[in-house]
Amino acid sequence: MSGEKETFVPLDPDNVRLYVCGPTVYDRAHIGNARPVVVFDVLARLLRRRFPKVTYVRNITDVDDKINARSRETGESIDAITGRTIGWYHEDMGLLNALPPDVEPRATHHIPAMIDMISTLIARGHAYEAEGHVLFSVSSMPDYGRLSRRSRDDMIAGARVEVAPYKRDPADFVLWKPSDETLPGWESPWGRGRPGWHIECSAMSSQYLGTSFDIHGGGHDLIFPHHENEIAQSVGCHGHGTFARFWLHNGHVVVDGEKMSKSLGNFLTVQDLLADAPGEVIRLALLDTHYRQPLDWTRERVARAGKTLDRFYAALERVGAVEPSFDREAAALGQAAWDRLCDDLNTPGALGELHRMVADLNRSEDPREQAALKGAILSLGGLLGLLDKDPVAWRQGAFAPAAGGVDELDAAAVEALIEERLAARKARNYGRADEIRDDLKARGIELEDGPSGTAWRKIA
RNA sequence: GGCCGGAUGGCAGAGUGGUGAUGCAGCGGACUGCAAAUCCGCGUACGUCGGUUCGAUUCCGGCUCCGGCCUCCA
Numbered sequence: 001m002s003g004e005k006e007t008f009v010p011l012d013p014d015n016v017r018l019y020v021c022g023p024t025v026y027d028r029a030h031i032g033n034a035r036p037v038v039v040f041d042v043l044a045r046l047l048r049r050r051f052p053k054v055t056y057v058r059n060i061t062d063v064d065d066k067i068n069a070r071s072r073e074t075g076e077s078i079d080a081i082t083g084r085t086i087g088w089y090h091e092d093m094g095l096l097n098a099l100p101p102d103v104e105p106r107a108t109h110h111i112p113a114m115i116d117m118i119s120t121l122i123a124r125g126h127a128y129e130a131e132g133h134v135l136f137s138v139s140s141m142p143d144y145g146r147l148s149r150r151s152r153d154d155m156i157a158g159a160r161v162e163v164a165p166y167k168r169d170p171a172d173f174v175l176w177k178p179s180d181e182t183l184p185g186w187e188s189p190w191g192r193g194r195p196g197w198h199i200e201c202s203a204m205s206s207q208y209l210g211t212s213f214d215i216h217g218g219g220h221d222l223i224f225p226h227h228e229n230e231i232a233q234s235v236g237c238h239g240h241g242t243f244a245r246f247w248l249h250n251g252h253v254v255v256d257g258e259k260m261s262k263s264l265g266n267f268l269t270v271q272d273l274l275a276d277a278p279g280e281v282i283r284l285a286l287l288d289t290h291y292r293q294p295l296d297w298t299r300e301r302v303a304r305a306g307k308t309l310d311r312f313y314a315a316l317e318r319v320g321a322v323e324p325s326f327d328r329e330a331a332a333l334g335q336a337a338w339d340r341l342c343d344d345l346n347t348p349g350a351l352g353e354l355h356r357m358v359a360d361l362n363r364s365e366d367p368r369e370q371a372a373l374k375g376a377i378l379s380l381g382g383l384l385g386l387l388d389k390d391p392v393a394w395r396q397g398a399f400a401p402a403a404g405g406v407d408e409l410d411a412a413a414v415e416a417l418i419e420e421r422l423a424a425r426k427a428r429n430y431g432r433a434d435e436i437r438d439d440l441k442a443r444g445i446e447l448e449d450g451p452s453g454t455a456w457r458k459i460a
Numbered sequence: 461g462g463c464c465g466g467a468u469g470g471c472a473g474a475g476u477g478g479u480g481a482u483g484c485a486g487c488g489g490a491c492u493g494c495a496a497a498u499c500c501g502c503g504u505a506c507g508u509c510g511g512u513u514c515g516a517u518u519c520c521g522g523c524u525c526c527g528g529c530c531u532c533c534a
Contacts, residue, residue, distance in 0.1 A: 003464085023534080032533090035534065149463060149464070150464095151463090171531085173531065174531095197532095218534065220534080222534070223529075224463090251465085252528070288473075289473070290474075293466080298472095300484085303484090307483090315498090349481080351473090353481090355481095359499090425493080430494070434495085446497095448496050450497075450498095455497090457497090
């Protein structure tokens with residue numbers, strides 16, 4: 001709220017409470033939707049390791065005019081659209097290694113709570129009814145604009161939408177609006193209608209986390225008006241000093257330096273990306289920039305993340321037979337990375353430490369040191385949601401999307417060619433040996449001769 | 461116009477009042493039949509102009525440029 005980094009102290013150390021704004025479900029999730037999910041997933045993992053219990057709530061907005069519009073365009077029912085989109089969302093986020101939140105409330109399942117809240121706001125003089133609408137009276141909240149650092153004059157000067165005539169004040173916003181028979185609606189003291197966009201988060205956060213909780217997250221663009229309005233509603237209803245105490249906002253994703261838009265044709269869905277790279281690569285690419293910074297999504301970024309994971313997994317494979325240790329020594333090795341994450345979720349800084357540990361592991365010949373480094377690396381991986389796969393399977397492309405244009409070779413065929421090449425090398429027939437290697441490479445398989453034999457790697 | 465961010469080596473990207481981020485790319489070396497992987501070595505990077513300071517990329521101010529938001533938006 002101060003706009004500065006502050007030391008985090010939870011309200012209740014035995015139950016840290018986190019709320020993040022989730023998706024409006026009318027279409028496939030795009031890379032911009034994925035960033036907050038991955039970022040706040042890391043935050044939740046970090047908090048879980050630090051505190052005994054964390055309650056993470058991420059809502060689903062399933063009543064919204066964009067959904068209504070989609071239904072009108074396609075003729076498909078709203079339930080069908082939202083149900084299918086939620087399924088896609090869960091699938092996509094799972095492939096990005098994001099753990100599900102503890103509670104994922106749907107707006108349409110909480111309409112009575114919203115109506116209660118709106119009634120309270122009216123009773124307290126923070127809201128009024130006008131022409132079937134219920135509006136929040138911004139002038140009743142002196143602190144309005146504090147989060148977004150905006151004065152009332154700024155908001156009026158900046159208004160570029162025609163002000164509805166029933167508003168007492170141009171800055172007032174809708175809590176409830178009337179629905180005709182073609183639109184989804186619920187009975188209420190103000191007639192059949194549907195909630196405004198902001199009230200669901202106020203109602204659901206207080207239901208699952210209490211009127212005051214620790215952290216509220218979401219995209220940078222939600223600061224105004226969405227989060228400003230959530231604060232106004234919740235504080236208006238529950239009193240001064242309530243609602244979220246710490247706010248985290250992630251920066252936007254742009255694609256090749258340009259804002260994503262359908263007209264530019266650079267609108268990237270998570271599905272599009274998963275067709276080119278494993279989910280873990282997408283995840284690493286998202287974590288390679290600090291969450292508050294804007295992130296420019298490029299092919300190079302994805303390629304770099306892929307190389308990085310290959311390197312990490314190769315280091316783990318080298319010590320595949322070593323049992324990782326998670327003792328004090330391992331914790332000490334991982335301390336620097338832990339400190340980075342605890343300092344405003346500095347994932348790029350933590351990844352730098354991870355690179356350092358991986359280099360140390362590659363260099364290490366001491367089994368005891370290897371065990372500690374392996375433990376520290378896996379432990380940090382668990383915090384970042386990375387490195388949970390089998391290194392050999394990773395190398396052989398078990399998690400790679402089927403690469404178009406590359407011959408499908410089964411492992412047995414590759415092994416047979418490796419055997420043949422080995423024989424050729426023994427006979428000093430290097431021409432034939434190199435021919436096999438080049439041929440495999442052309443088919444997407446790269447060979448690596450090591451002290452313990454020849455390994456093959458699937459390349460993109 | 462208002463508000464909020466940002467400007468770091470070829471690229472990506474942290475951070476710091478005084479030595480090293482880290483990665484990718486590049487160059488040289490070790491290893492290898494040759495490669496690949498790995499390891500070792502190699503870069504006077506902090507937009508600009510002032511101020512504070514023994515010392516500023518880091519703090520303060522001006523300027524330039526870039527981006528976001530200003531009731532659709534993750």
